[in-house]
Amino acid sequence: MSKPFDILVLIKQVPDQGAKAGINPDGTIDRAKAKRMMNPFDRYALQAALHVKKLTGGTVKALSMGPPPAAEILLEAIEHGADMGYLLSDRRLAASDTLATAYALHKLILHVSPFQMIFCGLQTTDGDTAQVGPQIAERLNLPQISYCEDFSLEGDQVKARRVIEGGYQWVHADLPCLMTVANSYHPLEYKKIRGSQKVQHLVRNENEKSKVIKTVTLDDIEADPILCGLKGSPTIVARTDKVAEIGGSCKTRQGQSVDLMVKDVLETTPVKEFLKL
Amino acid sequence: MSNTDDKKTQQPEPLQERITPSNKEVIIIAEQSDGIIQPVTYELLGAGRDLANKLGGQLSCMVLGESLGAEVQKLVTYGADEVYVADHPELKNYRTLPYRRVIVDFLSTFELPPHIVLLGSTTTGRDLAPRIAAHFETGLTADCTELDIGPYEHTNKADPEKLGLYPGCLYAIRPSFGESLKARILGPWNNPQMATTRPGVMIPLPPDESRQGKIIPIAVNIQQEDFRLKVDEIVREITEGISITDADVLIAGGYGVNGAEGFELLKQLADCFDNASIAASRKVVDAGWIPYKYQVGQTGKTVRPKIYFACGISGAIQHRVGMNKSGTIIAINKDPDAPIFTVADHGIVGDLYQVVPELIKQLKGANVTQEEKTLV
Numbered sequence: 076m077s078k079p080f081d082i083l084v085l086i087k088q089v090p091d092q093g094a095k096a097g098i099n100p101d102g103t104i105d106r107a108k109a110k111r112m113m114n115p116f117d118r119y120a121l122q123a124a125l126h127v128k129k130l131t132g133g134t135v136k137a138l139s140m141g142p143p144p145a146a147e148i149l150l151e152a153i154e155h156g157a158d159m160g161y162l163l164s165d166r167r168l169a170a171s172d173t174l175a176t177a178y179a180l181h182k183l184i185l186h187v188s189p190f191q192m193i194f195c196g197l198q199t200t201d202g203d204t205a206q207v208g209p210q211i212a213e214r215l216n217l218p219q220i221s222y223c224e225d226f227s228l229e230g231d232q233v234k235a236r237r238v239i240e241g242g243y244q245w246v247h248a249d250l251p252c253l254m255t256v257a258n259s260y261h262p263l264e265y266k267k268i269r270g271s272q273k274v275q276h277l278v279r280n281e282n283e284k285s286k287v288i289k290t291v292t293l294d295d296i297e298a299d300p301i302l303c304g305l306k307g308s309p310t311i312v313a314r315t316d317k318v319a320e321i322g323g324s325c326k327t328r329q330g331q332s333v334d335l336m337v338k339d340v341l342e343t344t345p346v347k348e349f350l351k352l
Numbered sequence: 353m354s355n356t357d358d359k360k361t362q363q364p365e366p367l368q369e370r371i372t373p374s375n376k377e378v379i380i381i382a383e384q385s386d387g388i389i390q391p392v393t394y395e396l397l398g399a400g401r402d403l404a405n406k407l408g409g410q411l412s413c414m415v416l417g418e419s420l421g422a423e424v425q426k427l428v429t430y431g432a433d434e435v436y437v438a439d440h441p442e443l444k445n446y447r448t449l450p451y452r453r454v455i456v457d458f459l460s461t462f463e464l465p466p467h468i469v470l471l472g473s474t475t476t477g478r479d480l481a482p483r484i485a486a487h488f489e490t491g492l493t494a495d496c497t498e499l500d501i502g503p504y505e506h507t508n509k510a511d512p513e514k515l516g517l518y519p520g521c522l523y524a525i526r527p528s529f530g531e532s533l534k535a536r537i538l539g540p541w542n543n544p545q546m547a548t549t550r551p552g553v554m555i556p557l558p559p560d561e562s563r564q565g566k567i568i569p570i571a572v573n574i575q576q577e578d579f580r581l582k583v584d585e586i587v588r589e590i591t592e593g594i595s596i597t598d599a600d601v602l603i604a605g606g607y608g609v610n611g612a613e614g615f616e617l618l619k620q621l622a623d624c625f626d627n628a629s630i631a632a633s634r635k636v637v638d639a640g641w642i643p644y645k646y647q648v649g650q651t652g653k654t655v656r657p658k659i660y661f662a663c664g665i666s667g668a669i670q671h672r673v674g675m676n677k678s679g680t681i682i683a684i685n686k687d688p689d690a691p692i693f694t695v696a697d698h699g700i701v702g703d704l705y706q707v708v709p710e711l712i713k714q715l716k717g718a719n720v721t722q723e724e725k726t727l728v
């Protein structure tokens with residue numbers, strides 16, 4: 076009844092904001108120096124994709140767009156059980172906003188198709204937009220389930236639980252379908268794999284690596300460069316400002332006895348106005 | 353092309369003013385749940401009114417649902433000049449494809465596109481807005497905390513077709529890079545210019561019952577392929593107690609409370625007040641000491657209670673952005689250099705396990721004297 080599935084998962088390499096390296100004192104990121112990692116949300120997407128593969132058999136292909144080092148996270152995905160990685164890497168993609176990114180990725184998806192399910196992380200930690208998944212679904216004319224935190228397969232359909240404000244909803248959708256996976260999805264069974272033998276082997280053996288990780292350009296996937304990168308992006312970051320901190324106006328009590336400090340705060344603030352009668 | 357030539361002739365040509373066609377209209381896509389307009393819609397109307405005034409255009413609101421009745425008029429009360437109503441049984445609950453269809457169809461009927469289309473940055477708005485933006489191949493900025501109108505000079509020659517001086521651009525302003533920076537994002541080359549705004553941030557107008565507005569029904573033509581997704585069931589988790597976005601007083605605990613039990617003490621302090629709740633930093637949510645619904649900050653909720661107690665919270669930027677608009681902020685922390693003191697109005701440097709019990713003691717005492725007073 077259920078035939079093997081072709082499953083795609085979209086992942087992105089982001090700066091590691093938890094690590095100190097490459098994070099400037101003002102909070103900006105020096106992308107050249109910053110440590111890199113797989114976008115944490117994408118790990119949930121990968122786990123969901125691998126879960127489907129367990130149920131249906133078939134293949135999981137991990138897709139990414141970015142400069143050459145982004146191949147690292149494709150290796151990571153392969154180590155966790157993905158079968159293939161595709162990296163779309165092209166200078167003409169620089170400065171892509173979400174619309175241009177979604178255009179390029181949808182061309183990559185068409186290049187590697189067919190597929191029954193596409194998984195994306197809910198959002199990235201460096202862009203925080205949650206837009207690319209739904210924009211890809213629009214380009215591919217697919218139904219989407221965003222904020223998915225649980226799902227099961229029922230024949231040609233997926234039944235899913237989707238987070239909404241103050242609760243959740245159960246939906247079912249026809250396949251093919253695109254899902255963005257929330258971080259309230261099943262807890263990650265995720266291990267650090269940097270040193271693993273499989274990855275080490277692939278890293279050392281270019282020939283074998285190139286069999287499982289394909290790097291493609293805009294020309295390979297027949298994407299129109301006009302719709303990519305700076306040219307294809309309808310938005311631009313015109314300016315960044317440091318967030319103004321109010322600062323300096325705090326009246327701090329220190330070194331006195333606790334009851335005096337508390338008394339002083341209660342006398343100089345409106346706190347008591349809100350007491351229960 | 354030679355660079356040196358470029359430098360010599362560095363008489364920058366005056367940029368040509370360019371106007372992307374639009375009808376100057378600002379459209380808010382309303383959000384309703386169980387037939388009730390959601391607060392983020394009123395917030396958007398407040399922000400949208402300001403933008404429409406600056407553009408000299410009209411503020412409209414588009415609402416989709418079934419038999420919304422008196423709720424529709426409220427959109428006028430809160431600032432809309434015109435309300436477009438799509439009323440259909442299939443629109444009762446939000447679903448991506450039918451909603452997308454009706455909105456895309458409607459916006460396509462405009463001779464000149466609207467200037468701006470705004471949605472809330474909710475699970476609905478963030479699901480729907482990208483599809484509309486992708487359909488019209490226009491710019492969309494997520495989760496804005498400020499919106500404004502202003503000019504923009506595009507001087508980057510890398511993309512000569514975009515050069516020019518654009519008046520009346522939407523400034524979509526949002527935190528970025530872990531929120532220590534604010535980015536101003538623009539897209540004046542296509543209309544509508546789109547953004548979603550973070551719930552709890554924009555300020556609604558005071559409701560004005562005497563405001564006049566037009567209510568206009570619009571066509572609904574949902575297609576078979578829009579039913580590829582069905583909603584089977586909607587579950588609202590009954591929140592016991594007061595939601596952190598509604599409380600007047602929040603007692604927020606951080607990693608300094610040292611364990612789940614610590615929140616019992618904070619609850620006791622909250623119990624002293626009429627409309628109060630506990631709240632939390634992400635670190636304690638991640639530690640599993642308290643559920644996510646209590647989290648304040650960039651990846652939690654934006655709150656603005658009248659009083660915010662920060663107990664054992666260091667005050668990382670991602671936390672501060674969620675609470676720095678609170679009325680009176682009182683920080684309790686062992687470390688006098690904790691960044692929380694940079695946003696606080698009042699601070700006590702000390703152990704929260706001494707300070708909080710003392711607060712409870714003195715407040716209970718105050719309450720007794722108040723009761724005595726009312727008795728007299």
Ligand SMILES: Cc1cc2nc3c(=O)[nH]c(=O)nc-3n(C[C@H](O)[C@H](O)[C@H](O)COP(=O)(O)OP(=O)(O)OC[C@H]3O[C@@H](n4cnc5c(N)ncnc54)[C@H](O)[C@@H]3O)c2cc1C
Binds near residue numbers: 605607609635669
């Ligand atoms: C992308 C991203 C998104 C994030 N989103 C959020 C978010 O939405 N909300 C959020 O809160 N954080 C968020 N964070 C995490 C944030 O950076 C901080 O790590 C977090 O806010 C720290 O929590 P904390 O203040 O409770 O813990 P800590 O930083 O560990 O601070 C504990 C504080 O308690 C004090 N303390 C210890 N013992 C006592 C005592 N007995 N009495 C008094 N004081 C004591 C210490 O001096 C210290 O200042 C995010 C981070 C990233 C990278």
